[in-house]
Amino acid sequence: MVFTIIMRVMFSSQLWCFFASFLKPTPLWRRTTTIAYIFTIVLLSASSWAASSLPSAAPSYWAIPEQSLTAMITQKTEQTLPYFLERDSYALDDIKKLTLSYPQRMQAILLDSTTSAIICARGWAQPLQATGECGQPAGYFRDVIFWDPSRLTTPPHWADLWDVARYPGQRIFFQGPRPLLEIALLADSVPPSHLYQVLATPQGADRAFHKLDQLRPYIIWWRSTSQAHHILAQHSVLMGVAPCTIVLSSQSQHGTAPPYRVQMKTILYSPAMWDIPITLPYQKSNETKQKLLTDPPRTAELPASLPPESLEISDSFWASHALSLGERFNRWLAHSPPIP
Structure with a gap:
């Protein structure tokens, strides 16, 4: 597959001109530029193929600690399923594996405020605010x-x-x-x-x-x-x-x-906080951020x-x-x- 991509790139009309000019006596800086250009296009083509190879219709989930909170997800989101995390699954190592997994199927994870701040500082969650803060309040x-x-x-x-x-x-x-x-x-x-x-x-x-x-x-x-x-x-x-x-x-x-x-x-x-895993794809991240910043699912309010x-x-x-x-x-x- 990689060989096919390279051949397609090299024999495209535009890149062939660069490659042909590289065979002529040219300054070193121009040769270096040509090589870098070809290498960049190859990487971009390979990345596009890898991204398109992921199943686009795979379901996404909102991770919550209790089955009884399912309604807060199903009433506020579409085409989304709840994913239940037991209390003993909220250790920091477990959250790290969840937020850094790829391909990422968790759109958002409901955490306490301290865990939310920790994973934000460690780069495991995506910033939601211009200040760099990651968590979106979700009740208590x-x-x-x-x-x-x-x-x-x-x-x-x-x-x-x-x-x-x-x-x-x-x-x-x-x-x-x-x-x-x-x-x-x-x-x-x-x-x-x-x-x-x-x-x-x-x-x-x-x-x-x-x-x-x-x-x-x-x-x-x-x-x-x-x-x-x-x-x-x-x-x-x-x-x-x-x-x-x-x-x-x-x-x-x-x-x-x-x-x-x-x-x-x-x-x-x-306090409860929604966090978006850092490995969530760009388009799904934008959809989730829009939902969290405008109408996030929330737990019942305190008296x-x-x-x-x-x-x-x-x-x-x-x-x-x-x-x-x-x-x-x-x-x-x-x-x-x-x-x-």
């Missing part, structure tokens, strides 16, 4: 307390998650340090306004893990959206913390009766006024402490007692 991720109203008549708060004497039963949490350590300190009466000052210290981290020791025998873990849906469908847990969209969609999918209710006074929230019990998850804190606290959480999990 929200985790909430939920409970079974058939066994608990009053809405629980952070401390009630640990009160197994008054409210016996299993609790469900995502298996990871974020936002579990924040929940532990909130349950231990740390004010939201001071929480990250406390958690950033060795004593604060010890305090959070000691709090988890107290509840560990009652915890059911989930790692994927499908696993969370399955656990909720069994009606086995009394209360827990999960993304609001998972709790609500689980009720509609599995017809939970009685349905779990969500406590909107205790919200853990963090106009947030209760004092709510907490904004600090992406900057986790950018600095995710590795150390993640390793400590894994050690804690490996040595913690099993469920009785």
Whole structure:
């Protein structure tokens, strides 16, 4: 194929004149120019052939963390499919592979604001603004307390998650340090306004893990959206913390009766951002940028006024402490007692 391209280029009428003139005694600079010209045309022809060889009708995707967010994609975009990323697929190495893959089929990826800033600084995402910023705001991720109203008549708060004497039963949490350590300190009466000052210290981290020791025998873990849906469908847990969209969609999918209710006074929230992978082709990039800058898909908005019990998850804190606290959480999990 490359040989065919070269022959076509060399025997085109225009280039043949250059090539013929190259055979005559000519200055060195003119010979060099002729060679560079021919080489450039060959490369451009090969590039055009390679680009045209890619399947043009292949589907494109918008990557989102939960199946329950599918509606935000299908209502706002055409000829686009959602691609589901589980929480344990949001490690930076996984995002790097996703954004740098080629041919690229992801039009946009929904990330937290810290990950968005990191991949922008490393050149894995395309700038959307003249300032060089890559992420386009897409609302907020929200985790909430939920409970079974058939066994608990009053809405629980952070401390009630640990009160197994008054409210016996299993609790469900995502298996990871974020936002579990924040929940532990909130349950231990740390004010939201001071929480990250406390958690950033060795004593604060010890305090959070000691709090988890107290509840560990009652915890059911989930790692994927499908696993969370399955656990909720069994009606086995009394209360827990999960993304609001998972709790609500689980009720509609599995017809939970009685349905779990969500406590909107205790919200853990963090900004969500759309990012465009750096390897997305030019035409598709322009289409996606236009969509994001004019009418981007968004998650549900936060209440106009947030209760004092709510907490904004600090992406900057986790950018600095995710590795150390993640390793400590894994050690804690490996040595913690099993469920009785």
